Amino acid sequence: MKRIKIAVLGILHAHGLSNFKSILTHSEVFEFVGLCPDYETKEEMDKGQIPAEDFRRGFAELQKEFGKIPILSFEELLAYPGLEAVAIESYEADLTKYAIAAAKRGLHIFMDKPGGESVSDFARLIALAKEQNLVLNFGYMYRKNPAVIALLDMIKQGEIGKVTCVEAHMDCDHTDRVRAWLGNFQGGMTYFLGCHLIDLIYRIQGKPNKIIPMNTSTGISGVQSKDYGFAVFEYDTGPSFFKTSAAEFGGFMRRQLVVTGTEGSVEIKPLEYFKDGKMYTDMRVVTRKQNGKENWNAFGEVKTFGPIERYDVMLLPFAAQIRGEQENDYSYDYELGLFRLIAEVCGIKEEEA
Structure with a gap:
């Protein structure tokens, strides 16, 4: 080689x-x-x-x-x-x-x-x-997460039907220093980690019809940077959203991606976790085909992926x-479209670049 x-x-x-x-x-x-x-x-x-x-x-x-x-x-x-x-x-x-x-x-x-x-x-x-x-x-490390890859393949094969909603979370409990450091960027936490979530939503659903950003500051310890990122993306089937916080204790284990379709739903939660020093991820799948049309409260099937070497x-x-x-x-065009979407959610104006 x-x-x-x-x-x-x-x-x-x-x-x-x-x-x-x-x-x-x-x-x-x-x-x-x-x-x-x-x-x-x-x-x-x-x-x-x-x-x-x-x-x-x-x-x-x-x-x-x-x-x-x-x-x-x-x-x-x-x-x-x-x-x-x-x-x-x-x-x-x-x-x-x-x-x-x-x-x-x-x-x-x-x-x-x-x-x-x-x-x-x-x-x-x-x-x-x-x-x-x-x-x-x-x-964007979640692109190579094996559960995310499996989910994208399920969507491509029509296994969960038409996608109607995506929910994505990526949270941390950062120090005051890091939360203040987020003030170096427009969008703060959305720029820093929310970009991973925007990438996932954009890959699954494409460009939204409308964006409603709600990036804000928790104000904890007097830090005024935008350490809490949230945005709603409006699509023809309804809203999708992401949330990213730099001030959430236990947030790493709440990092998740949930995709709902007309024929089922997939939950990847947590997106990553450690066991015996190795990284894994769990995916729960519920579909009508697996669980019956009326069995709406079925737990579904859980599959574990790993160990994963993230880098x-x-x-x-x-x-x-x-x-x-x-x-x-x-593709090149995908990357440019994604960057423009991240910039818009963060309040970065193209004419000011």
Whole structure:
């Protein structure tokens, strides 16, 4: 199997260290050439969600496990001989800026979500990738959740009939520091984590007829950022919605996706959970075909998926797409439509980008 020559650009994203570790772990898939940090000072490090001392500790652990990590300048990365791909894990606001530079170099791109706050810049990135037929993957981890993949296949096969409603939750109990940090972005928690949920709803139901955003602040501990995200999407069959909170104790186990159809419903809850150090997910399915037309209160069938390596299931398909062994399930046009939808829910105006 041909290894993909890859560099990592940035590490300040919340998932940066984890995705970086996945690349280093799979040396049979990736030929890692070096890291270009997106920080030089503690102040720049503190732009990220994770405090500087935690980044330093995490990076030191990677060095202890994998040995010395080559450090590249931005110019050295872009000029690296034979480089094929780059994984961009920078501070959220800089993601698209770096991705455009990589696309100009003709590099395949894995970049974390959601892609900065400039709609025009994001559209430019999509155009560059499309022109050169570059593989472009994003860090929406639920796309590769096996229960979500099974659900999408059920919908495609008509097993739950016509979809009438989608409900999605993704909650955390963040520190006051992180909740205040959300104020760096329009939309706050909706920008940071709600984008995952918008991706799910958009994939299942497409563009809504109307959006009613209700992003707000809980005001807990005097923090005024929009740490509570909520929006209703109106469709012909009725409303769907998402909710994301940074101030909900026990919220991780309430992360869920519920899809209702005319012939059944599917509940994935929790979207992820840990057991004996491994990650799993559970899906409950209730259909008329399984349970009888009148048995409306049937519990249904539960299937457990796992263990799941959250970051491996994103990065290994990225390599397979570069090698031409897999197709990307998410088109350039889909990604642009999704970004525009996220921007609208967050209150980001395209003409101001």
